[in-house]
Each structure stands twice: as structure tokens, then as C-alpha cells.
Amino acid sequence: MRSTVTRLQQSMLSRVVSEYSREAKPAAAAVSKAAKAPPKAGRKWPLSIDNKQPLNAISLSPRELYKRIGKCLAFGCDPDQTQRAASLLRTINDEWRNLHAVSQGFHDPKNSAYTVRLRDGEPSHRPWLGTSQASTLTQVAEQSIARFLDRVLETADPQDRLEWERLRDNQTFNETLTTMYCHNGATPQTRAFPTLSLEPQVISAYTRLLSNDYEERSTFRFKVVIYSHKHFTKxxxxxxxxxxxxxxxxxxxxxxxxxxxxxxxxxxxxERNDAHGYARYIAKMVTTLELGTWRRPDAKEDFGSAAP
Structure with a gap:
């Protein structure tokens, strides 16, 4: 059974986002503008097409940030703090998927994400090894690859564009493109699939080329990550x-x-450094909100001050 504080947090989060949806826009714009500032010089985040050098993914947890903001609201916020909390909630909701995608090497995630609603969720049974060709998420991944290849076709030189169209439309018996297999690359310990995908929800998929063995084996692999808008997780x-x-x-x-x-x-x-800098900025703003509420030295708990 959920605690009273948890119920209060969820109720307040809902009311705050609704009440301050218009007022929060200027603050949200300020957050976005500040995030565009050049990050401090630091470590470079390597990317290798053969996946030998793993990317340093953002450690920002939107669910944890939501809980921290909820704790501030449950403790009690003044109108300015409540507006900043609403702004942060909207920024996290709108930006976290793209930040994670950029940090993992995906190109232009805002314009390349394939977003769709799982109306019936996954099948009720667990597929072996966490995925199968019949899986709904596998079908979503293939659609995401198709969208990615559409963009590749659109940006190709005219002659190569014609070749892509022939391959796409299967206009010749001499050239065929087929899917060989689909493998879940997540480790068993962190694999959320399929338990979090057994229900209707909105998801976004991002695609990039993972490896290229075409000249040796006529094969190439794509990496597709799928995020749940509902569960705030991959x-x-x-x-x-x-x-x-x-x-x-x-x-x-x-x-x-x-x-x-x-x-x-x-x-x-x-772009990856900017994404990491933006994530750090959001986390800093949440900490600032905490220091102005329940972490303030003279703080006194007031569950009613955040209410309309």
C-alpha cells in the first residue's frame, strides 16, 4: 500500500502541472536557453562503429528526479518554487529521451525518433531470451529502421537514391534485403523488456548503424533502443x-x-558533451529547488502550501 506522502506527491504533481502549464512556459524556455550554453571543457565521449568503445550514457534518472521534485512539493513550495517545479517537470518529460539517445550516439533524435502507441501491449507470454521475431517491440524496431533508411534515401545522391528505391521496392530479383535475427542487447540484470511492455503505452524508438560487415559477409547490424514514455525507462x-x-x-x-x-x-x-551538460544542469536545478524547500536550514514542513 502506498504511503500518504507518495499519494500526496502524485496528487500535487498532477495539480501543479495542470495549474502552471501556461505560467511554466517562460521558465521552461529559460531552462532550455541556459542548457544551450557551451558546457565546460572535459572528457570526450568516444563512439566506435564496431562497438568496442562503449558510450558513456547519461546517468540522469527521470524517475528519481520526479520523486525529488515531488518531495519538494509535498514539503511545501511558494508560488515561484512551484512554477520552477512545473517547468522542470515539463523539461524532464520533453527532453530526457533525446538526451539519452544523443549520449548513446543516435543522430538528430528529435527529428529521427519513431514514436508510436502500443495499443495492446506485448503478448501475455514471455518470449525466450527476452525477444522474438513475433514480438511487438521487434516489429516497432523494424519500423524504426525503415524510417531511418527513408532518411538515408532522402539524403543520398540522385544515383544512389535510385538504387535505394529499387532495393526498398524489391524491383529486381537480383537484390533482396532481409532481416536475419533480432537480439536483445540489454544485460539480464537491467532488462526491463518484456514486463514493462505488457500494457498500452506510447513509446519512442531510435536507430543507428551498429556494425558493418557488408563487404565481408553482406550483412550489417542496426542498434534500436526503445523508451517508454509512461515508465520513463528504456x-x-x-x-x-x-x-x-x-x-x-x-x-x-x-x-x-x-x-x-x-x-x-x-x-x-x-553534441554528446552538450547532452551531458544539459543533464547536469537539470540535476543542478532540482538540487537548487531542494535547497530552497526541505533542505533549507530553517525549513518547516507544510503540506498545504503547494495546494491551489
């Missing part, structure tokens, strides 16, 4: 292997050239 981290089949079993020169271009469609060092 519910799948899928590696999907694709293979092209040709009549002479030789790689297609144009595709070999294009995959090298696709490998460059990742976030840059500067």
Missing part, C-alpha cells in the same frame, strides 16, 4: 542484423559506399 535495446542477397553473392558497390556514409550518421562529440 524497455528494449535491440540489435537487428540485415543481409542482402544477390545472384552472384558479391557486395553491391553502391551499397558498400552508402553504408560508409550511414556509419557517419551519429551524434558528434560536441
Amino acid at each position: 524497455i528494449a535495446d535491440l540489435n537487428i542484423k540485415l543481409k542482402t542477397w544477390t545472384h552472384d553473392r558479391n557486395p553491391l558497390p553502391w551499397l558498400s559506399r552508402e553504408l560508409k556514409r550511414v556509419a557517419e550518421l551519429t551524434s558528434t562529440d560536441a
Whole structure:
């Protein structure tokens, strides 16, 4: 059974976001503007197409930040603090998925995310090894890859664009693209899939090229991560292997050239550093809110001051 404080926090969060939706916009803009400031010089976050150098993902936990803000509201906030709390809640809700995606090397996540609603959730049974070809999330991942390849096609040179269209539309019997397998790359200890995906919810998927063995094996792999808007967490981290089949079993020169271009469609060092800087800024603002409420030296608890 949930505690009284937890119920109060959830009730207050709902009222605050509703009441301050208009007033919070200027503050939210201020948060976004400040986040665009150049971060301090520091460590570079490496990215390797062969995945030998793991990216340093943002440790920002939106669920934990929500709890911390809720504790401030439950303790008692003045109107200015309540407005800042609402602004932070909206910023976290709008930005955390893209921040995590950028930190993991995904290119232009705001414009490339594939967002869809799981109307029926996953099947009621657990698939072996956490994923299967029949899984709803696997189908979402394949749709995300299709959207990603659409953007690749749109940005290709005219001649290569025609080749992509032929491959996409299966206009020749000599060239076929097929999915070989789908593997859940999340570790068993952190694998939220499929328990958090057994219900209707909105999810967003991000795609990038993970490895390229095309010239040797005619295969290449995509990494697709899927985030739950409802649970504020990553519910799948899928590696999907694709293979092209040709009549002479030789790689297609144009595709070999294009995959090298696709490998460059990742976030840059500067973008990843900016994402980490933005995450630190949000965390700092939450700490500032705490220092002005329940962590203030002369603080006195007042559950009613945040009420409308």
C-alpha cells in the first residue's frame, strides 16, 4: 500500500502541472536557453562503429528526479518554487529521451525518433531470451529502421537514391534485403523488456548503424533502443542484423559506399558533451529547488502550501 506522502506527491504533481502549464512556459524556455550554453571543457565521449568503445550514457534518472521534485512539493513550495517545479517537470518529460539517445550516439533524435502507441501491449507470454521475431517491440524496431533508411534515401545522391528505391521496392530479383535475427542487447540484470511492455503505452524508438560487415559477409547490424514514455525507462535495446542477397553473392558497390556514409550518421562529440551538460544542469536545478524547500536550514514542513 502506498504511503500518504507518495499519494500526496502524485496528487500535487498532477495539480501543479495542470495549474502552471501556461505560467511554466517562460521558465521552461529559460531552462532550455541556459542548457544551450557551451558546457565546460572535459572528457570526450568516444563512439566506435564496431562497438568496442562503449558510450558513456547519461546517468540522469527521470524517475528519481520526479520523486525529488515531488518531495519538494509535498514539503511545501511558494508560488515561484512551484512554477520552477512545473517547468522542470515539463523539461524532464520533453527532453530526457533525446538526451539519452544523443549520449548513446543516435543522430538528430528529435527529428529521427519513431514514436508510436502500443495499443495492446506485448503478448501475455514471455518470449525466450527476452525477444522474438513475433514480438511487438521487434516489429516497432523494424519500423524504426525503415524510417531511418527513408532518411538515408532522402539524403543520398540522385544515383544512389535510385538504387535505394529499387532495393526498398524489391524491383529486381537480383537484390533482396532481409532481416536475419533480432537480439536483445540489454544485460539480464537491467532488462526491463518484456514486463514493462505488457500494457498500452506510447513509446519512442531510435536507430543507428551498429556494425558493418557488408563487404565481408553482406550483412550489417542496426542498434534500436526503445523508451517508454509512461515508465520513463528504456524497455528494449535491440540489435537487428540485415543481409542482402544477390545472384552472384558479391557486395553491391553502391551499397558498400552508402553504408560508409550511414556509419557517419551519429551524434558528434560536441553534441554528446552538450547532452551531458544539459543533464547536469537539470540535476543542478532540482538540487537548487531542494535547497530552497526541505533542505533549507530553517525549513518547516507544510503540506498545504503547494495546494491551489
